[in-house]
Amino acid sequence: MYVSVNAATSADGKLSSRRREQIAISGDEDFDRVDRLRAEADAVAVGIGTVLADDPSLVRHDETHRASIRGEDASPPARVVVDSTCRTPANAAILAGKPETYVLASEAAPDTRRAAVEDAGGTPVVAGEERVDLSGALDGLESVGIERLLVEGGGEVIFSLFEAGLVDELTVYVGDTVIGGRDAPTLADGEGFVSEFPELALEAVERLDSGVVLEWNVL
Ligand SMILES: NC(=O)C1=CN([C@@H]2O[C@H](COP(=O)(O)OP(=O)(O)OC[C@H]3O[C@@H](n4cnc5c(N)ncnc54)[C@H](O)[C@@H]3O)[C@@H](O)[C@H]2O)C=CC1
Numbered sequence: 324m325y326v327s328v329n330a331a332t333s334a335d336g337k338l339s340s341r342r343r344e345q346i347a348i349s350g351d352e353d354f355d356r357v358d359r360l361r362a363e364a365d366a367v368a369v370g371i372g373t374v375l376a377d378d379p380s381l382v383r384h385d386e387t388h389r390a391s392i393r394g395e396d397a398s399p400p401a402r403v404v405v406d407s408t409c410r411t412p413a414n415a416a417i418l419a420g421k422p423e424t425y426v427l428a429s430e431a432a433p434d435t436r437r438a439a440v441e442d443a444g445g446t447p448v449v450a451g452e453e454r455v456d457l458s459g460a461l462d463g464l465e466s467v468g469i470e471r472l473l474v475e476g477g478g479e480v481i482f483s484l485f486e487a488g489l490v491d492e493l494t495v496y497v498g499d500t501v502i503g504g505r506d507a508p509t510l511a512d513g514e515g516f517v518s519e520f521p522e523l524a525l526e527a528v529e530r531l532d533s534g535v536v537l538e539w540n541v542l
Pocket residue numbers: 329330331332337338339340342343344345346348369370371372373374376377405406407454455456457475476477478479480481483484508512
């Protein structure tokens with residue numbers, strides 16, 4: 324599977340404020356770029372932290388762009404939530420609407436929560452004992468035809484994907500603001516690396532809106 328990570332940060336590397344409320348860091352041009360990235364993906368993923376903070380639907384994508392690369396009849400990209408214990412609320416926007424939603428869970432998910440996700444239209448994919456085993460879960464997604472995954476965040480999930488060596492490409496829109504705060508989510512949170520830091524090769528730099536888009540391949 325090819326895994327792209329795309330996110331927007333403030334100039335100081337924050338994904339949102341310490342209140343974990345969604346902030347529009349991107350401007351219109353960058354949101355259009357994200358819609359095109361979504362259109363190119365088989366599925367778009369976020370973590371449960373992002374679902375609980377933002378209640379994203381992840382349904383926006385550039386249909387014209389998708390049709391031009393996938394054909395007129397291409398179904399919309401699926402949605403994915405990394406959610407060990409199936410905490411995704413039954414009324415979450417990510418479970419509503421037409422695209423399929425896969426909830427990556429672990430064996431720690433209570434049967435009642437798995438059933439609640441299924442009743443709400445989601446499809447649990449179980450991998451790992453406590454936390455989601457991302458490598459195993461991505462294998463599960465591949466088995467249902469997902470070959471290009473776009474991950475939008477948040478910082479915990481992005482770090483874990485880097486830690487597991489699963490990221491192929493990283494794109495970051497750096498906006499023209501400072502959020503600050505030691506407790507505000509950053510692009511890669513988790514425990515952090517102390518050695519063997521992932522290395523990146525800069526592929527492109529583009530001015531967009533009032534910020535800059537940086538695109539790296541992961542070596
Ligand atoms: N500016 C941007 O582009 C974006 C900003 N955000 C912001 O990020 C914040 C949410 O980020 P986080 O709190 O870091 O939550 P997250 O969205 O990264 O979800 C993390 C949660 O996923 C679950 N999980 C299960 N298995 C896991 C594994 N193997 N590795 C990591 N997590 C696993 C855990 O419950 C963990 O707490 C929100 O404030 C949201 O607004 C989120 C996406 C994009």
